[in-house]
Amino acid sequence: MTGAGAPVPNIGDADYPGYAMGAAAHALNVTPAFLRAVETAGLFEAHRSDGGHRRYSLDDLHLAERARHLVDDGLPLDAAVRIVKLEYQLAAAQAMIEVLQRRLDQPRGSG
Numbered sequence: 785m786t787g788a789g790a791p792v793p794n795i796g797d798a799d800y801p802g803y804a805m806g807a808a809a810h811a812l813n814v815t816p817a818f819l820r821a822v823e824t825a826g827l828f829e830a831h832r833s834d835g836g837h838r839r840y841s842l843d844d845l846h847l848a849e850r851a852r853h854l855v856d857d858g859l860p861l862d863a864a865v866r867i868v869k870l871e872y873q874l875a876a877a878q879a880m881i882e883v884l885q886r887r888l889d890q891p892r893g894s895g
Contacts, residue, residue: 805838
C-alpha cells in the first residue's frame with residue numbers, strides 16, 4: 785500500500801491500463817460493445833485485470849476514438865480499424881525517419 789503522499793505508479797504512462805470498460809466507453813461516448821468490437825477487429829488487445837476484466841490505456845482510447853470517428857463518417861468497422869492501424873504504422877515510420885535523419889545530420893567525430 786502506498787502512503788498519502790506517494791506517487792501513483794504509472795499514472796503518466798500512456799500504456800498503463802488505467803481505464804475500466806465502463807469508464808473507457810463513457811469517455812469515448814461509445815458502448816462497451818463498440819470497444820469489444822474494435823478489439824475483436826484487431827485494433828488492440830485490451831489488458832486484463834486479475835479478475836479478467838478488460839482494462840484500457842490512453843493509447844487504446846486514442847485508437848478507439850479515431851476508429852469511432854471513421855465509423856461515424858460511414859466506414860465499416862473493419863475498414864476503420866485497418867485505416868487506424870495503417871495511420872499508426874505510418875506515424876511510427878515517420879518518427880523513425882526523423883530520428884535517423886537527425887543522426888545523419890550530426891557532425892561526425894574526428895577521432
